[in-house]
Amino acid sequence: MSDNLVLEAKSVSKFFGTITALQNVDLHLNKGEVLGVVGDNGAGKSTLMKVLSGLYKPSEGSLFFDKEKVTLNSPRDSQNLGLEMVYQDLALAGNLPIGDNIFLGREPTRKVGPFNFLDHKKRKQLTEEHLAKLKINVKSADQKVEELSGGQRQAVAIARATAFNAKIVLMDEPTAALAVKEVGKVLDLILNLKKLGVSVIVISHRMDDIFTVCDRVMALFQGTNFAESELKNTSRDEVIGWIMGKKD
């Protein structure tokens, strides 16, 4: 395996009582690589993402960040290791402006005497720089998120995930809730992240997404590794077959 390995899961299993959500699943991700994860509902995709982000503890198996074995106790731990998750429900506060959402919980502050006050100027500047870097177009960094379209919100959620130099970004169905004309912009954004050297894992049902942005695709079926391939060595029909549990 290459020296660029940033994330690896080795024979991860996750049990919920008598239910087996994941069974001996392996996953690896290289620097600047976009990995597509496909599978039917209940195949274990979301569970695997939650294990990688530290929301769930694996029942068995181990995780390696930059080839070092780690134990994640909460999403905070994975964030500290440079992994960010973009949630399917976006986890944005609509009443707050874009910049506030991007920096929520990690606001830049300045000290005045013994007190820490929000540094509104710096937040605005950092927001504008970051949006420009990701080529995200919005009217103003002060626009409230509830005034944005679904695609713009998705972009803000991704901007939020990458604002602190994330090395790995996990995205759960990033285009599922979007209008057709907005899907392209979000996919461009993913390719942009790749150019910036960020590794991305994308869960998607949409073959168009997978075949536009991914370098490699892996399929889960009933909680196990089912198939995996470089994108150039497979086809849409084959991948759709994997989702339904068919392999030649």
Place this chain on the structure above:
Amino acid sequence: MDHGEKRLMDKNQESLFVRLIPFFERYGILLLILIMIAVLHLLQPDVFLSWRNVTNIFKQVSWQSMLALGVFMVIVTAGIDLSVGSIIMLSLMGLAIASKAGMPWYVVMLVAPAIGFLCGMFNGIGITLLRMPHPFIMTLGTLYIFRGIGNLISGGVPITGFAEQIRVIGNGKIKLDVIFGEGAREYIPTSLILMIVIFFIFWIFLNHTRIGKWIYAIGGNPGAARAAGINVDRILIIVYTLCGFLAGIGGLILAGRTNSAYPNAGLQSELDAIAAVIIGGASFFGGRGTVLGVFAGVMIMGILRNGLNLMNVSVFWQQVLIGSIIILAVYIDVLRRQLATRT
């Protein structure tokens, strides 16, 4: 003028109107206050804007504004605090008992805010740690509990007569001899200064600190706040504690004003506080509203009551009017939002 031209004109006028919306959104409520002042001045030219009447309004709203400010923060988190009227009564009773027990005045003065602080913390802990399904239920319970305790410790009878130092906060006067000459009757009430200082501090707190930002974030989407690593329960406990603390300060002001602690103190004032917050433009669903709006809401209630009293309008009509204004204020908000979100 043909139809095309007319349509164009309509469009221009409309866009001017649309452009004015943000202006009204921000300053409309201050405009409303100015109109109220102008009308009342025309109706009562000798009395309404007299120094005595204006200071009277401020003295009246000063303790109510403390409740409104606390309830405002709670409402921003999409919560509610029904117990503030009972907290003000309990803290007033506690103060009175400490005073009767002969404690030094500076200790007595601390008793009211301290009791308010503890009551608020009790609410906050109940809502978060006991996992009450809604703050309405917890604070409805403590509405009865706190007033009940207040009556238990006082025996249900009024306690009157406090030391002058204790009354300074609610009844003190800053003489303006320097401006108006020796022996002038014009003065600024201490409670007005206190109100301005406290509103300013909480404006800073809500707009320029991280916790303030998180309070708004929780009101907007508690899930987003949690995902951002914010300890939502901790912030909620802080908010309810501060709300109780402010009600305790309200109790201290009221002690100075009335020189008495009485069983009906603050009765139903939680509803006045909620009304002021809603009139001031805060959203009942959380995440929206400003400290300036709360101040305006409190002033509108105060000016309205004062004006109607000056004109000898019966209390019953005042109730009808205030109720109507709440509904009207929220309806205007509904219309505004329809305009803002149209496509």
